[in-house]
Amino acid sequence: MSGVWGNNIKLSIFGESHGKAIGITIDGLKPGIEINLDYIKNQMQRRAPGSSALSTPRKEGDNFEILSGFFNGKTTGTPLCAVIYNQNTISKDYEITKNLMRPGHADYAGHVKYNGFNDYRGGGHFSGRLTAPIVFAGAVCRKILENKNIIIGSHIKSIGEIKENNFDLKDLEVEKLIELSKAEFPVLDYKSKENMVESILKVKEEGDSIGGVIETAVLNLPPGIGDPFFNSIESTISGLLFSIPAVKGVEFGAGFDIGCMKGSEANDEYFIDKNKKIKARSNNNGGVTGGITNGMPLIFRAAIKPTPSISKTQNTVDIEKKKNAILKIKGRHDPCIVPRAVPVIEAVAAIAILNLI
Amino acid sequence: MSGVWGNNIKLSIFGESHGKAIGITIDGLKPGIEINLDYIKNQMQRRAPGSSALSTPRKEGDNFEILSGFFNGKTTGTPLCAVIYNQNTISKDYEITKNLMRPGHADYAGHVKYNGFNDYRGGGHFSGRLTAPIVFAGAVCRKILENKNIIIGSHIKSIGEIKENNFDLKDLEVEKLIELSKAEFPVLDYKSKENMVESILKVKEEGDSIGGVIETAVLNLPPGIGDPFFNSIESTISGLLFSIPAVKGVEFGAGFDIGCMKGSEANDEYFIDKNKKIKARSNNNGGVTGGITNGMPLIFRAAIKPTPSISKTQNTVDIEKKKNAILKIKGRHDPCIVPRAVPVIEAVAAIAILNLI
């Protein structure tokens, strides 16, 4: 059971990388919401491969078709289903290596789980391609949030060893965030960006890949969103983030660094600001206390592992022959998935938040 | 909506710190499972306060009573409900400070969410005390897993700046893990322990508190557990972990460090071991690929924030007067919640896993 999620909105995801189509059904959207198709296309384009030297040259249109729940430009209130038909799939490539369990991929875990009946071509249901429907759903949710002035944006906090600073609480303005959310390679500092790009091109040349960390902010979230325990805003966002196969770590506010802090440092002291609103002087809790938003910016970071598909020769096993084997993956791969993961992570944030308000 | 969770097993949690009782209902347990009450008491004792100088001197028996689903020493297959009646509650203390939003606590977020109708005494439904029912449920699940030889254990990886190494994959044996799971203050290295204890006593003296990081391992998990996407093992565990108010970060395997790795380093290469089993040479994925277990030890870490209740004077706001205010929290607090969080985190792991198998 893998593909149904949510409370206020329910997502149902389906599809395999080399099957007929991938798609998603969103249930629970209110009727009469304008769906801006260009806005959605834009978001999907941010994730789509083939747009720069930093990603795989595979061209995938990621053109979606809305099958239901959409009438006269608006949601009907009934389930909205969108599909993306698969194209440009060279399935033969996968026959040769179908028994060689690719390290870092889901091949082996999936083979055991599904008794070998899963569609192995291109990773099947485990393919990163399945994040396209997530971005579709996220775009729908994000637009609804934007209409409430809730803004989501991210920067790439690190690529390999190249790091830049966290979002600076005092510097974090809506305009800056919107600008970042439109950038193809969103970083705060120009020099960091140059170094990051350089390091990606270097691993590309080596036939290798590299990981990174993405930091995301959500501004203008009112206090009081989320629930204690099982539907906390942190639970909801992290649960969805870890649905993305490349994510290996999630932290909010000061995150793992909070383990080094004293209570007197970590506690975000409240005060009345000049607009008579309750604010905190610091944001070590990343805008969430007790699982519920407290009116400060929601801040979280996700660790993205290096693309497991690399050109370098790797050791592995042949699942049928039960023997050690050598794997040489052909094809066109992303040297760094981090930039393409940014819109996915923002989509997840939008979905998680809309599910709680 | 806060208190219902799960698929194969369903948890329903309830209670406030100073109400009549807290408790949990577990639905979906198979009939005929022996419930070892001493085993459960032991686990609950690990979490209970008052056992050492490192925790609050408040004595809470945390004596549970099973109300249903339990007959002749075994589960009946119908919902199992356990309650812990509240005692030793000095509610008057809370009247004085009820309008002063304690920094780092859920007071303000909860006040907004519940329009001020929530039970504020001792944190109410947000109290860390609500982790006691989680430990109860975890103990039930954990025993079922142990009968399948699945073993859960943890060590304190850091307290403040005092760190010790991660679990060493080659060194991680079932016996070692069981030993750790019985220790009151589980650390791998004796010297680290001494330093950690010292640092906790130091902040205690200062009227302050300190955070830390817990690292948990699950051994003997068969491959194939979990689902892609929404019910991945990482999603399930992290979702539950972030239900614990003190957790601010969760990572699997190499976690955030994977962002610094190349694919050729991060990929865990498979081989056939001498028992003809498929294993990986490294475990940067922490035993999970594509959201599903791959037969390697499941490894994750959780960042625990310093107890927000400190004796030091803090700035905050008075929610009724809408004015800045000074807060001086009286009472007996944990200088470091990390040791008491260990059994909670292990409980969460047990619940999450049993929910997926």
Place this chain on the structure above:
Amino acid sequence: MSGVWGNNIKLSIFGESHGKAIGITIDGLKPGIEINLDYIKNQMQRRAPGSSALSTPRKEGDNFEILSGFFNGKTTGTPLCAVIYNQNTISKDYEITKNLMRPGHADYAGHVKYNGFNDYRGGGHFSGRLTAPIVFAGAVCRKILENKNIIIGSHIKSIGEIKENNFDLKDLEVEKLIELSKAEFPVLDYKSKENMVESILKVKEEGDSIGGVIETAVLNLPPGIGDPFFNSIESTISGLLFSIPAVKGVEFGAGFDIGCMKGSEANDEYFIDKNKKIKARSNNNGGVTGGITNGMPLIFRAAIKPTPSISKTQNTVDIEKKKNAILKIKGRHDPCIVPRAVPVIEAVAAIAILNLI
């Protein structure tokens, strides 16, 4: 998996007839709702046994205790748990007959399902006693609906062969319904009542029992409540009604009689009434079209089977000896459960409706 239900509100039920307690947790209630304990007690008293010659003389106080989610007389917004401790349980009676599968009861089906580990005493989790927590939850929901002027009431449409007419649409007024909802034995027509009572006393004398049909109306439900398909108002109500062990049939509006109608008869034609509201001239759809309320009174009927516990000797099997056997049930039984089922059915209606608005 038996005990968790709902979307907007979630119920979690637990308990066995002769265990320590039975109870229910209601999650999703808004904060700040006044809980009228007397109102709840009243509803529970309507279901409780021992109040007249028509029911079992067993005295069960059905005194509930609210454990959580309730503070200063109001809901807190966190899960509300109520328990009813079991008393007056003569468990020894059940030891003698524990292997004799009582006809009409869940004994055999339950024995197979739970591999014999279920608590058989007094029917255990299958006992009609478990409807007491349902009435508790229903009373909470019902009061919330009453505050919105939504009124629920019923009459006993038949006891055995003694029938009275259906609710007359033109005659169905809020005052009449409230009056019925307070009657111990609610019937529209005095003569019918007399005959019904007489027929119950007759079967009681015979050591037998008798069934009946209950008809329920909900007035002032606004149009637009419910969902097409899986969460239709009919699906939600019928799903809950069939959770009550005695219910064997559920119909809305004209119900089974609609099978004899032509479209031109069955279709409820709309018109604009003098208050400029859209109404229908008939109500064969019982206030629901396409699964959604249409502003007409919601009307449904439930068939209640005769109490399976009778004093007459019955044939059955001994589950342990795998042999035919003779069963003679001792004890005090309801000759007719219909009057006590009325508040349960009304509770179900209240819960189902509150779950959809």
Place this chain on the structure above:
Amino acid sequence: MSGVWGNNIKLSIFGESHGKAIGITIDGLKPGIEINLDYIKNQMQRRAPGSSALSTPRKEGDNFEILSGFFNGKTTGTPLCAVIYNQNTISKDYEITKNLMRPGHADYAGHVKYNGFNDYRGGGHFSGRLTAPIVFAGAVCRKILENKNIIIGSHIKSIGEIKENNFDLKDLEVEKLIELSKAEFPVLDYKSKENMVESILKVKEEGDSIGGVIETAVLNLPPGIGDPFFNSIESTISGLLFSIPAVKGVEFGAGFDIGCMKGSEANDEYFIDKNKKIKARSNNNGGVTGGITNGMPLIFRAAIKPTPSISKTQNTVDIEKKKNAILKIKGRHDPCIVPRAVPVIEAVAAIAILNLI
């Protein structure tokens, strides 16, 4: 929220009658199950219109396309999505009458619920056409049950006033049921069939429609399936049955007639049969006690209302003008939906049962 259902399997339905497509996603199917496309086509053909003089002459191919979860002729274990593209849709017809609320249809209830944003063409999401995906899902489930020798079949128990007897318990054999499940117009008795067909042709001539009752049996269901309370087999089946817009009543076993019975008549006495199995001498409980199967045939009946679309002139209101109006529905309608409802009801039974085993 309308379109997600289930526990062990989860259905997600989508689509509008005149949109691009309708479809369903089934999550939770085990991997490696052979999908017999011809078997599914056959079931869908039973529901499809245009096959006889008794149904609408509209030709709808109801050709489905499986988009995911299906590989090399078998299920993969990942979500299986199937769509049916809409064709032959004359949407202009609906523009003229879009403001005239058709009596007996969901038009008015849906208009209020969705604030007028729903797709009104051909009933939109409320269309009976949405039962086609249900039949698809049912066919998949049914085949899995058949492989376990669990057989589902029905007969038309009545059309208007023309009735035939209920299934006779002694006469109900697997072969007979399979034969019925292949008949286009399944009735037990030839003379009844003739009369039923005649009565349908008569109302057709009148421009009217007629309702009926369908009785369904499931043979070879093992005892112990279903749960007490919320997931009882009766709750599950009835909840799904009432998702079908035409169903206005559901009863199990003796159903509403049980209200006239005494306990000594209604109780199904157990005995050991010659194969040493526990059976009951009667089946007034329709194979279910306490919400759980007891090994007897599962028997239920559903009341089907007459097709609301009739050619006769009807009174109604114009929702925009807020005025009384006259409605004359053009087009090609089913004079009796009962025969086409049979496969839908059997599909629902298959889905409900597979969800519980």
